[in-house]
Each structure stands twice: as C-alpha cells, then as structure tokens.
Amino acid sequence: MKNVKILLGVFGFAAVMVVLFGWGLPVVFQLFLHNDYARSVILLVVFSLVVFGKRWNWSNGLVYIIALFSFFGMFIDSAGNPVYNKPLEWIVSSIGQLQLNQDVNNYAPGQYVISDNLAILKPGGEMVTLSTVWLYLYRLAQYMVLYSIIGTLLSAIRGKGPERLPLTSTSVDETLTPHMEQRVAAELKRREAASTSRKVVPEEIQEHVRQLKKDGQLIPAIKLVRQHTDMPLGEAKRYVEEM
Template sequence: MKKNAKVLLFVFLFAATMVLLFGWVLPAVLQAYLHNDYIRGLTLLLVFSIVVLAKRFTWNRNIVYVIAVFTLFSMMIDTAGNPVFNKPLEWIVSPIGELQVMQDVNNYAPGEYAITDHITILKQRGEVLELSTAWLYLYRFVQYLALYSIAGTILGAVIGMLPQHRLQLIQTADEFLTEEQEQKAAAEMKRRAEAGNGRQIPPEDIQASVCQLKKDGKLIPAIKLVRQHTDLSLGEAKQYVEKL
C-alpha cells in the first residue's frame, strides 16, 4: 500500500511538473524571447561569459574560437537587436533619415512561429527606403564581434586574477610530506629503478646453449631457456631467439 502511494505521488508530481513546464514556463520564456528586445542579447552575453569563465578561455587559450562561434550564432538569433545595440547604426544613417528595425512574429500554430526582420530608413520627406536584411546581418555580426571581444578581454583579466586551485593543491602536497612518506617515496623510486634494470640478456653460457638449440631447430626449448634466465616476456624471448 505504501509503495503504491509513493508511485501515485511520483506520477502526480511528474504530471504537475510537465504541466507547469509546458503550460506556463516554456510559453513565458518563448514569449519573452520573441517580444522582448533586450532579453536575447543579455542571455547570449550571459551564456558567453559563463562558458569563458568555466573553461578559463583567454586570448592565449582559444577564446578566439569561442568568440567566432558565439558571434555567428548571435547574428542569427538576435538579428533585430534592441534600441541600445541599434544606436550606433542610427547614428550612421542619421544623415539620410530615421532608422527603423522591425521584427514580424507570426504564430501559425502552437509552437510554430515565423519571424521576419525588416530594416528601413524613413527619409525627412516621408519617403521610405527599404534595405536588404543582409545589411542588418552584417551590422549585427560586427556588433557582436566587438561586444564579445571586449567582454572576452575583461573576462580574461578576471581569470588571470582567479587562484589556480589545482596548482596550489599540488604544491601543498609536496610541501607537507612527512618524513615517513618521503622514505616510502624514496624506497618506491629505488624499487622501480631496480625493476627497470632486470635481466634482459641471458648469461654467455646460456646464450651458447640457446644458439645450439636454434641450430638444431629446437626453437621452443630455446625460447623456454631464455625465459628461465631473463625477465623477457614470451614474445620478447621469441624475438631474441630469432635474432640470434
């Protein structure tokens, strides 16, 4: 009975979570991304900062690739931008007229959206000059490239001030070795050195016997004899006999 109650409770909690997630959270997030001019740019910058800090990317450690990937991705995701990002573009076209960047969001079915970006210049005489969206993509590429480069430089300086925990742990372990641990380490190093100097070549009298066995065509007894008087493996002993 208790087990069945736990199962029913788990199913209820799972169903409630799915209803909240797909019925309220995801639609709210989607609406914010589609209709809020600032949230896309801020989210992209936040994700970029987290990736750079988590992996400690700097100009000396591959941050240029991260900047390139995020610039291309942001250019496609945040094409329309926001009033702050579009302000330099407004200054550029101000001698011609007033910049207008618009984004049409058409909802055809639940979860199905069609997004179209438009860029026009409203001239002083009321004429509307429609520009190709390619200019908007080009501007957004340059804008995000500059933004991520500046942010990457700042984050690189922050990373340089962060403590190198791994390096400190290694140094601490070396500095606080006890005398007993030092003796054990020295003994282990000596054992490994002696193991490295093991028997690799049989004595001269054994070599003569091995040569004779090989001449007689008795390769297997010759290999066994080599292995008895050396530390060679079966394959190594076979190669040794064949080279004699």
C-alpha cells in the same frame, strides 16, 4: 536511510525538471521572442558563463568562442535592441530615420516565423527599404566587438583567481610488511657495501704507493690512490702520509 536519500534525490530532480520545462523555459522562450532586451541579455549571459567557466582566453581559443557566438547572435538577435541600434541610427542619420521592425508570427503551436524589416524614412516621407543583409553584417560586426571586449575582461578577471582548488590531504598507511622490510634492509646493505668497496686500496696498488712515497713522489702517490678509490683529496693525502 540510503534508500530514502535516493528517493528524495529522484523527487528533487523531477521537481526541478517540472519547474524548468513547465515554467522556466516557456517564460524564457517568450521573453526571447518578444522582448528586444531579453535576447541580447540571454546571449551575453551564456557567453560570459562559457568564457568564465572554461577559462577561455586569447591564447587558448577565445577567438573561436567569440566567432561562434557572434555568428549565432547575428541570426538569433538580428533585430537587436534600442541600445545596440544606436550606432546604426547614427550611421543612417544623414539620410533619414531608421525603421527596424521584427515580426513574430505563430502559425501553429511551437511554430514561429520571425522576419526583420529594415528601412529608412527620409525627411520627405519616402520610405526606402533595405536588404536585411546589411542588418546581419552590422549585427555580426557589433557582436564581434562586444564579445571581444567582454571576453578580454572576463579572461583577465578569471586569470587572477586560483587555477584549481588545492588538493585535500589524505592519510596513507606507511606501515611496511615484513617482506618489504627485508627488501629495504637488503638494498641498504648493498648500497653500504658499494660505497665502502671503493674506500679500500687494492694490495698491488698499496705496494706501488709505498714505493712512490719512499721515492718522495707524494703527489703521484695521492693521484694513484684516488684513481683506485673514491677517497676525497684530503683523505687520500692522509692515507699516503700514514703508510
């Protein structure tokens, strides 16, 4: 039965890998290259899973995760999508209409070249080409703001959940061996002897206490008993009175 489970496990793992690398990843890759929304969504999902799964927050390094994803998002998703580009269109609206195009050229199987073209079409028909540096800077700032908001929300939501799963109780065999029982008994006997050894007033002190009591000095007699024993005040008082 154990061997059957191992073979089924290997078969299941191989099937998952075939589906993942033979169908799943190529589809995701094509979406990432040719779909403007797919790039942004995939980056956002991966960022959310990392922050939520690893419990990142502003006190334990969330700022580094935001900086890392913003830096890579600046290059991977430089073209953005129509929603992400709305603020950029509003910024250049006083000059003209934003023209942002991304060209994906496949020169050989598995070899892609992606280029971004940023320009402004003025009302008179003049096309002003801008450096893609401005696009990268805009995308970096945009991702930093977006990931800061998403990271703050995710860390707040994750912080309300349990820190860790409760530990399952396990039964422990508490049976003592004969050798352990002997050691426990010896230790208990030692502690009992140590506790009673200070309850007995030494003989030489007893004579001194009797003399102090005879002289009417009860308080010094009680103090003397307590100095040489562990008796509490009430017990030491009764001891002196009963002598």
